[in-house]
Amino acid sequence: MKRDEPSRGLTRRRFLEVGAAAGAAATLQTVTPRSLSGGPAFGTRPAVLDGREAEVEISIQEVRWAVDGRERRAVTMNGSVPGPLLRLREGTEAVIHVRNELDEPTSVHWHGLILPNGMDGVPGLNFPGIAPGETFTYRFPVQQAGTYWFHSHSGFQEQIGHFAAMIIDPAGPEPDPADREHVVILSDWTFENPHRIMARLKKHPDYYNNQRRTLGDFFADVSEQGLGATLSDRLDWGGMRMMASDVSDITGSTYTYLVNGRGPDDNWTGLFTPGERMKLRFVNAAAASFFDVRIPGLPLTIVESNGQPVAPVEVDEFRMAIGETFDVIVEPGEDRAYTLFAEAMDRSGFARATLAPSEGMEAEIPPKRERALLTMADMGHGGHAGHDMGQMEPDDAMDHAGHDMPEPEPMDHSGHDMGAMADMEHGPALRAPGTLPDDQMHGPDEHGAANAGVAMMATSRLHEAGIGLGSDGWRVLRYTDLAAREVRPNFRAPDREIELHLTGNMERYMWSIDGVHFRDAEPIEVRFGERIRLTMINDTMMNHPMHLHGMWMELENGRGDRIPRVHTVNVKPAEKISLLFDADALGPWAFHCHVLYHMDAGMFRIVHVVDPTMADQSGRHGDVA
Amino acid sequence: MSTSLLPTESAAQRPGADMPMMKPHLYTYVAFDELEWLATGDESVVEYDGEAWIGGDFHRLWVKAAGEQSTSESHGDVEFQGLYSRAITPFWNLQTGLRFDHRYGEGTGASRAHVALGLEGLAPYWFEVEAFVFLSDDADASARLEASYETLLTQRLIVESEFETNVALQDVPELGLGSGFTDVELGARMRYEFVREFAPYVGYSWSRKLGETADVIRAADGEVGGGALVIGLHVWY
Ligand SMILES: [Cu+2]
Numbered sequence: 001m002k003r004d005e006p007s008r009g010l011t012r013r014r015f016l017e018v019g020a021a022a023g024a025a026a027t028l029q030t031v032t033p034r035s036l037s038g039g040p041a042f043g044t045r046p047a048v049l050d051g052r053e054a055e056v057e058i059s060i061q062e063v064r065w066a067v068d069g070r071e072r073r074a075v076t077m078n079g080s081v082p083g084p085l086l087r088l089r090e091g092t093e094a095v096i097h098v099r100n101e102l103d104e105p106t107s108v109h110w111h112g113l114i115l116p117n118g119m120d121g122v123p124g125l126n127f128p129g130i131a132p133g134e135t136f137t138y139r140f141p142v143q144q145a146g147t148y149w150f151h152s153h154s155g156f157q158e159q160i161g162h163f164a165a166m167i168i169d170p171a172g173p174e175p176d177p178a179d180r181e182h183v184v185i186l187s188d189w190t191f192e193n194p195h196r197i198m199a200r201l202k203k204h205p206d207y208y209n210n211q212r213r214t215l216g217d218f219f220a221d222v223s224e225q226g227l228g229a230t231l232s233d234r235l236d237w238g239g240m241r242m243m244a245s246d247v248s249d250i251t252g253s254t255y256t257y258l259v260n261g262r263g264p265d266d267n268w269t270g271l272f273t274p275g276e277r278m279k280l281r282f283v284n285a286a287a288a289s290f291f292d293v294r295i296p297g298l299p300l301t302i303v304e305s306n307g308q309p310v311a312p313v314e315v316d317e318f319r320m321a322i323g324e325t326f327d328v329i330v331e332p333g334e335d336r337a338y339t340l341f342a343e344a345m346d347r348s349g350f351a352r353a354t355l356a357p358s359e360g361m362e363a364e365i366p367p368k369r370e371r372a373l374l375t376m377a378d379m380g381h382g383g384h385a386g387h388d389m390g391q392m393e394p395d396d397a398m399d400h401a402g403h404d405m406p407e408p409e410p411m412d413h414s415g416h417d418m419g420a421m422a423d424m425e426h427g428p429a430l431r432a433p434g435t436l437p438d439d440q441m442h443g444p445d446e447h448g449a450a451n452a453g454v455a456m457m458a459t460s461r462l463h464e465a466g467i468g469l470g471s472d473g474w475r476v477l478r479y480t481d482l483a484a485r486e487v488r489p490n491f492r493a494p495d496r497e498i499e500l501h502l503t504g505n506m507e508r509y510m511w512s513i514d515g516v517h518f519r520d521a522e523p524i525e526v527r528f529g530e531r532i533r534l535t536m537i538n539d540t541m542m543n544h545p546m547h548l549h550g551m552w553m554e555l556e557n558g559r560g561d562r563i564p565r566v567h568t569v570n571v572k573p574a575e576k577i578s579l580l581f582d583a584d585a586l587g588p589w590a591f592h593c594h595v596l597y598h599m600d601a602g603m604f605r606i607v608h609v610v611d612p613t614m615a616d617q618s619g620r621h622g623d624v625a
Numbered sequence: 626m627s628t629s630l631l632p633t634e635s636a637a638q639r640p641g642a643d644m645p646m647m648k649p650h651l652y653t654y655v656a657f658d659e660l661e662w663l664a665t666g667d668e669s670v671v672e673y674d675g676e677a678w679i680g681g682d683f684h685r686l687w688v689k690a691a692g693e694q695s696t697s698e699s700h701g702d703v704e705f706q707g708l709y710s711r712a713i714t715p716f717w718n719l720q721t722g723l724r725f726d727h728r729y730g731e732g733t734g735a736s737r738a739h740v741a742l743g744l745e746g747l748a749p750y751w752f753e754v755e756a757f758v759f760l761s762d763d764a765d766a767s768a769r770l771e772a773s774y775e776t777l778l779t780q781r782l783i784v785e786s787e788f789e790t791n792v793a794l795q796d797v798p799e800l801g802l803g804s805g806f807t808d809v810e811l812g813a814r815m816r817y818e819f820v821r822e823f824a825p826y827v828g829y830s831w832s833r834k835l836g837e838t839a840d841v842i843r844a845a846d847g848e849v850g851g852g853a854l855v856i857g858l859h860v861w862y
Contacts, residue, residue, distance in 0.1 A: 124644030155645070200821075202652045203861070207821055214777040238750035241716060449683065452715040505715050507747055510682050517682070519647055523639060588640035600650075606641045 047084035055095040068263035074161035081261040083164030091171040099135040109153040112567035115140035117587030145170035146307025147281040156194035159287035176303040178279035182270040188255040188289040201509040244373040252349025259353035268353040284320035287596040290345035301329040306566040309485040318477035321545035321570035323594040337361035372468025380455025380574035434560040447515025451503035455574035458537040483562040491561040494533035504540040517602030526583040528611040550589040553579040661857025700730020717746035766794040787812040803837020824859040
């Protein structure tokens with residue numbers, strides 16, 4: 001048990017000071033520039049918790065929080081949305097006291113951190129959760145650097161404010177130093193009760209979709225494409241009982257999209273001096289929203305992804321799946337305001353902030369782009385995904401050699417069938433590590449009533465920008481662009497492959513893995529020391545950002561030993577994706593979709609790392625370190 | 626694959642057994658698809674057609690209630706069903722339970738009970754379908770097919786078209802039913818969703834008795850069919 005008194009190593013008065021500072025920030029929502037010794041100047045942040053030298057305390061509190069002039073109950077850390085920025089240093093031990101001042105249980109999970117199982121913060125799995133009035137002390141060695149975040153793993157608390165960013169300074173020199181930094185946390189805010197949102201989706205899954213295709217769209221398509229083509233398109237979708245407009249379950253019809261807790265009208269502003277080299281540390285802390293991020297007029301150089309340095313890539317726009325982080329270098333040369341624009345993937349709304357030389361400035365907000373529609377490629381029909389969307393750039397085909405394969409190898413994958421886990425022992429014939437997966441025909445198992453479709457042909461789509469993105473004539477980040485800055489040490493072939501199908505039934509708002517809800521699934525058991533290839537096939541028409549706790553995943557994107565490490569990876573509709581991970585951390589770890597409502601609906605598994613030579617390793621309640 | 630509501634015994638032993646996610650979620654739904662006033666020739670009638678369910682993803686308890694009541698005289702009829710519903714395929718639920726019919730007023734009071742078995746779900750091309758067979762306590766068999774389809778004029782203005790027909794396998798004289806197709810009903814209702822849960826509508830509903838049933842009604846100088854304007858509410862929670 002890691003339960004401590006609230007005041008350990010921290011005086012009560014010091015805690016009150018921290019709390020009071022955060023409280024003041026919450027009520028006034030003032031802009032508090034705060035400079036930290038040893039780091040670059042920080043922009044507008046409500047509070048910073050410096051855990052690099054001292055123990056820190058976080059208090060989970062309920063407050064009234066105002067967004068764009070309207071208020072709602074929020075569950076917060078130290079009274080603000082997002083919570084305080086936590087700074088840690090690689091090579092030290094973090095000691096974080098979390099006190100629950102709510103009248104319901106809570107938890108804090110450190111997203112993307114490699115730490116002992118008992119410190120991971122998933123209630124009922126890694127620890128008992130934090131009961132009202134209790135304090136839990138997280139204590140773990142900090143073994144990595146970069147941009148991360150942390151959030152509640154209890155109920156829907158994350159949706160209503162319980163999230164914050166974490167920056168870990170490297171033990172050595174900063175890999176991408178900048179003159180100034182800003183943390184940019186994107187999130188989605190609702191004035192509705194999240195439980196009510198979930199209940200509505202269970203009753204009418206298209207409740208929040210206000211971009212469904214209408215009779216008017218039908219006539220518009222007829223005049224554009226002809227009656228035959230339009231009818232055939234509608235019959236294709238109608239025959240599958242799926243909607244081409246079904247891009248996001250929850251949309252701008254209830255969400256206000258936030259930057260650092262501020263709505264588009266509140267217009268969070270990050271200051272700069274023209275000519276500075278500025279690092280923007282982006283975190284997508286949304287519950288159910290993907291964002292397409294750009295700053296018109298500024299090229300964006302991606303230098304870090306998932307907290308890990310990557311070979312710099314210059315783009316004009318990048319998509320952020322839920323749970324991902326990206327560090328971006330910009331160099332605004334002009335003495336003017338720039339709009340930081342993060343459009344929801346389905347175009348139903350946007351988050352907006354401003355980068356400017358002084359407060360109160362604004363720049364133009366880009367016009368709304370056309371609603372994105374899914375295509376047959378997203379359903380796994382018709383082979384070469386995306387190629388009929390008219391939005392691919394010429395070099396895409398070259399990027400992706402695997403696409404030239406005319407025939408899949410059905411024999412290879414016939415072993416996939418029912419059960420909590422499809423586990424395929426390929427023996428020595430696994431393909432080379434770091435390479436892209438081959439296209440794959442779906443096997444005979446359709447995953448039961450919980451699953452409404454299968455990708456007849458699952459393909460690698462890492463070279464695609466994603467639905468509704470990439471056709472604007474500017475450079476967009478793709479997963480194939482990401483390469484680790486350094487050659488990955490100990491890079492080796494997997495011992496075993498595990499194949500999982502991401503499944504769902506939009507009509508019933510059911511989400512699962514291999515057609516099985518978490519409740520009815522056995523944990524995925526792996527042996528300590530094993531190197532696993534985790535292959536995921538998305539049989540649904542939605543994007544799923546899949547997140548593994550406790551261990552790095554390596555995304556096989558064709559970069560060989562420059563394989564990028566990720567804690568979260570988006571899997572596109574009808575996509576086949578593979579990752580490698582070393583089972584180097586004992587205990588039961590959460591593995592789930594980071595769409596909060598998909599996770600709650602059952603798209604969740606336990607990956608249990610066991611050591612057959614040890615007797616008891618349930619790992620529950622923090623016994624395993 | 627297990628689809629039980631409760632975790633299995635082995636699941637209770639495994640890591641994660643204490644997680645809040647292991648508790649089954651129950652959802653509830655209450656709806657009046659139709660709650661409407663019909664202007665017919667000589668009297669006006671209130672009709673209703675509603676349903677409610679409680680349960681999880683696979684297993685649900687449903688109640689359905691439908692009926693009509695004259696606004697000027699105390700006669701009408703009501704049909705009530707209590708059903709267990711189980712998801713058997715991605716789009717279809719198997720439903721089974723009991724149905725009670727009651728007709729009242731004007732000395733035509735009659736009640737019947739049935740065993741009901743049917744399919745409810747979404748057919749390709751977005752047709753909501755219910756297909757049921759019924760066996761009454763007098764061993765009379767009958768069947769019913771209902772289908773509806775929604776057309777979006779805008780995101781809020783929606784036309785719902787409906788079709789329903791009933792078949793009796795034998796005469797049921799006390800209810801004025803002849804064997805064969807007994808009736809058919811067609812309707813179109815245009816609603817405006819102020820919010821998804823609350824939508825007033827106007828529409829037109831047409832129905833007609835068929836075959837031997839129509840003969841029985843004609844013999845009694847009754848109306849075998851006709852249409853009516855309807856005004857109503859589509860509400861759910
Ligand atoms: Cu998901």
